[in-house]
Amino acid sequence: xxxxxxxxxxxxxxxxxxxxxxxxxxxxxxxxxxxxxxxxxxxxxxxxxxxxxxxxxxxxxxxxxxxxxxx
Numbered sequence: 001x002x003x004x005x006x007x008x009x010x011x012x013x014x015x016x017x018x019x020x021x022x023x024x025x026x027x028x029x030x031x032x033x034x035x036x037x038x039x040x041x042x043x044x045x046x047x048x049x050x051x052x053x054x055x056x057x058x059x060x061x062x063x064x065x066x067x068x069x070x071x
Contacts, residue, residue: 009055011048013064020045025069034061 002013010029014020026045032038047053058064 004058004060008058010043010045010058010064011055013058014045014066020066023068025067027069028067030065030067031056031058032063032065033059034063040065 002008002017005012010031020026029043029045030040031043032040041056043056044053048055
C-alpha cells in the first residue's frame with residue numbers, strides 16, 4: 001500500500017512501491033476508481049516513461065493493478 005500524496009502520479013506511485021518485477025506487464029496497467037459503475041482505465045507504462053503519453057494523476061480511493069505478463 002502506498003500513501004497518496006498531493007500531485008502523486010502513476011510513475012511516482014510505482015517508484016515509491018519499490019518498482020516493478022521483471023514479470024510485470026508494463027503495457028496493461030489498470031487504475032480502478034472506487035466510484036460505482038466506473039470502468040478501469042488502462043495505461044501503458046512504457047509509453048509514459050518514454051513521454052509519449054501523459055503520466056496520470058492519482059486520486060484518493062484509486063487502486064493500481066499491475067498484471068503478470070505472459071511469455
